[in-house]
Amino acid sequence: MIPTISTIPIQQLTSGDRLSIQVYKFTGANPGKKAYLQANLHGAEIVGNxxxxxxxxxxxxxxxxxxxGEIWLVPVCNPLSTNQRTHFFSTGRYNIYDGKDWNRIYWDYEKECEDLEDFAKSQLNLEPPEIRQxxxxxxxxxxxxxxxxxxxPSSAPFSERYRYQLQSLCLDANYVIDIHSSSNQAIDYLYCxxxxxxxxxxxLLDYGILMNEYDGDAFDEAFMKPWLALEKKLAELGKVIQFDIDSWTLELGxxxxxxxxxxxxxxxxxxxxxAQKGVLKIPGFPLESTPSHKVxxxxxxxxxxxxxxTGGMIQSRVELGSSIQAGQLLYQLLSFNKTExxxxxxxxxxxxxxxxxxxxxxxxxxxxxxxxxxM
Structure with missing residues (x-):
C-alpha cells in the first residue's frame, strides 16, 4: 500500500517560517474501522516516532x-514541544508561552453536552451503529x-488552534492510540x-493503569469520555451496550x-x-493467547x-521495574544541610x-x- 500523505500547517512564526504536522493515511481495499495513532505530544517522548x-x-x-478500513499515522505531532531544548535536554512537556501541559488542553464534548439524557432516550430503539453515527x-x-x-476577528489562543488541528484528525476514529513515554525513565505500560x-x-502488556479518575483534558480522555458518558446513560435507561470505540495512552519506556x-x-x-480489532489481516496475528493474556x-x-x-542527591535507589515490599529501603538522600x-x-x-x-x-x-x- 502507498499512503496518502498530507501536510497540515499549525503555526506561523514571527520570522515567517511555518511549523507543520504530517499525516500518513493508509486505506484498505475493504471498508472497516478507523485507527488513529500519534506520537511525540511531549517533547522528550520521541520513541513513538x-x-x-x-x-x-x-x-x-x-x-x-x-x-x-483506515490507519492514520501522525509522527512528531507537536513540533513545538519536540524542538524545545534546555541545553542538552529536551523539555517540551509544557507550552513555554502559557505554561500549560501539552496533554491537558483538549476539547471534551462531555463537558458541554447538557442534554445527554434526552439524546439517550431518543436512541433507545436504535441499534448501536446508528446510535454511534x-x-x-x-x-x-x-x-x-x-x-x-x-x-x-478575536481568534483564539494557540493551544486552542493547535488542539483543533489535532482533534479534527481523530474525532471519527474507532481506535485512538496516543504513543508516549515517560519524560523520565519508565517501563512499558498503558492507561486503560x-x-x-x-x-x-x-x-500484550504486563502492566497498566486503570482510570478511575481523570487528569483533565488529556488527549485520550477528551476522545473517550463522551462515549463512556453515553454508554453509562444508556445503561441507566436499561440499554446496555458498548461501542466499538477505544482510546489508549501507550507508554513505551x-x-x-x-x-x-x-x-x-x-x-x-x-x-x-x-489485528484483534479486525483492522489488519496479517499472518500470525492476533496471537492465540490474546484472550487469556493477563494485564x-x-x-x-x-x-x-x-x-x-529534603534537598539532596539520590543514592542506593532500587532499580526501575523492581517489585518492592512495605518497609523496604527505596532510596537514600544525601543531604548537605549547611547547619555547621x-x-x-x-x-x-x-x-x-x-x-x-x-x-x-x-x-x-x-x-x-x-x-x-x-504501582
Missing part, C-alpha cells in the same frame, strides 16, 4: 486487501464551533479506561531515547491490537509517587507493596521534587 516509522514501512509492504454527528457539530471561534479491560489484553526493545515490542503490540491493572488513585523530603554539621544520609522506605514503574532521570533533587512512582 520510531514505532510509527516502522509501521509505515511495514504497511507499505502489504497489499491493500490486508487492511479493512447520531452521537458522532452531534460531537462534530459542537466541534465546528471551535473553528468558528478561531476564524473570528474502565470497561475496556478486555481490549487492553490485545497489547524512557524519555529522550528510542529504546530498541520498547520500539520492537511497541510495533508488535500495536500489530496484535489492530496487571493498578487503579490510578492507588499510584504512589515519592517526592524528596556533617552531611546526613536519609533512608526512605516503601509505604506499601508494589512495582517501581517510573523513576527520575536526575539524581539531584530540591525539596519536594519527584523521585519515583509505584
Amino acid at each position: 520510531a514505532v510509527i516509522h516502522q509501521l509505515i514501512e511495514f504497511l507499505t509492504t502489504l497489499d491493500d486487501t490486508k487492511l479493512a 447520531n452521537y458522532l454527528e452531534r460531537i462534530q457539530t459542537a466541534f465546528k464551533k471551535q473553528f468558528e471561534k478561531i476564524q473570528s 479506561f474502565q470497561s475496556r479491560e478486555e481490549s487492553a489484553k490485545a497489547f 524512557s524519555g529522550m531515547v528510542m529504546n530498541p526493545n520498547s520500539v520492537k515490542k511497541g510495533i508488535f503490540r500495536i500489530k496484535n491490537y489492530l 496487571n491493572l493498578t487503579i490510578k488513585s492507588q499510584i504512589k509517587k515519592y517526592y524528596a523530603s 554539621e556533617l552531611p546526613t544520609v536519609i533512608d526512605i522506605y516503601a509505604e506499601a507493596d508494589g512495582l517501581v514503574f517510573d523513576v527520575s532521570t536526575n539524581h539531584a533533587v530540591n525539596e519536594g521534587e519527584y523521585i519515583l512512582s509505584v
Whole structure:
C-alpha cells in the first residue's frame, strides 16, 4: 500500500517560517474501522516516532486487501514541544508561552453536552451503529464551533488552534492510540479506561493503569469520555451496550531515547491490537493467547509517587521495574544541610507493596521534587 500523505500547517512564526504536522493515511481495499495513532505530544517522548516509522514501512509492504478500513499515522505531532531544548535536554512537556501541559488542553464534548439524557432516550430503539453515527454527528457539530471561534476577528489562543488541528484528525476514529513515554525513565505500560479491560489484553502488556479518575483534558480522555458518558446513560435507561470505540495512552519506556526493545515490542503490540480489532489481516496475528493474556491493572488513585523530603542527591535507589515490599529501603538522600554539621544520609522506605514503574532521570533533587512512582 502507498499512503496518502498530507501536510497540515499549525503555526506561523514571527520570522515567517511555518511549523507543520504530517499525516500518513493508509486505506484498505475493504471498508472497516478507523485507527488513529500519534506520537511525540511531549517533547522528550520521541520513541513513538520510531514505532510509527516502522509501521509505515511495514504497511507499505502489504497489499491493500490486508487492511479493512483506515490507519492514520501522525509522527512528531507537536513540533513545538519536540524542538524545545534546555541545553542538552529536551523539555517540551509544557507550552513555554502559557505554561500549560501539552496533554491537558483538549476539547471534551462531555463537558458541554447538557442534554445527554434526552439524546439517550431518543436512541433507545436504535441499534448501536446508528446510535454511534447520531452521537458522532452531534460531537462534530459542537466541534465546528471551535473553528468558528478561531476564524473570528478575536481568534483564539494557540493551544486552542493547535488542539483543533489535532482533534479534527481523530474525532471519527474507532481506535485512538496516543504513543508516549515517560519524560523520565519508565517501563512499558498503558492507561486503560474502565470497561475496556478486555481490549487492553490485545497489547500484550504486563502492566497498566486503570482510570478511575481523570487528569483533565488529556488527549485520550477528551476522545473517550463522551462515549463512556453515553454508554453509562444508556445503561441507566436499561440499554446496555458498548461501542466499538477505544482510546489508549501507550507508554513505551524512557524519555529522550528510542529504546530498541520498547520500539520492537511497541510495533508488535500495536500489530496484535489492530489485528484483534479486525483492522489488519496479517499472518500470525492476533496471537492465540490474546484472550487469556493477563494485564496487571493498578487503579490510578492507588499510584504512589515519592517526592524528596529534603534537598539532596539520590543514592542506593532500587532499580526501575523492581517489585518492592512495605518497609523496604527505596532510596537514600544525601543531604548537605549547611547547619555547621556533617552531611546526613536519609533512608526512605516503601509505604506499601508494589512495582517501581517510573523513576527520575536526575539524581539531584530540591525539596519536594519527584523521585519515583509505584504501582
